[in-house]
Amino acid sequence: MNASRPHATTRSPLQLAALVVGAVFLLVGVLGFIPGVTTNVDELEFAGHQSDAMLLGIFEVSILHNVVHLLFGVAGIALSRTWAGARNFLIGGGVVYLLLWLYGMVIPHDSEANFVPLNAADNWLHLFLGLGMVALGFVLGRGAVRTRV
Structure with missing residues (x-):
């Protein structure tokens, strides 16, 4: 064993949650380009509500939407x-x-201002994602253990 190798660090539950959430977003971004998982992928637009591509047949997606998920x-x-x-x-x-x-709640879905694009399923998903991520950040971030190296 190499003695000069730094010791492995373990991730806190907060870090693990961020890693899992990030990996899920990465996966969703990739799946948004895959025919079969995304219906009407041949009608995928760069941005806007004109895109008829639907991730899992439910969530309206565009190239921009998928790239944002990847990033x-x-x-x-x-x-x-x-x-x-x-x-x-x-x-x-x-x-x-x-x-x-x-x-998504304020902008009409067929409006030119709906550049993401968003539909009702996206709106509900964004609400639950937002609440879940904030809750994870606060709940798992409460008991920080600080160590000096």
């Missing part, structure tokens, strides 16, 4: 490396999803 996933995985990064990802990302939920 969000990469951010979650990268930020899960530290306790503060994981907490910021979960709480900050949760707030972003709550704002998306609010946006």
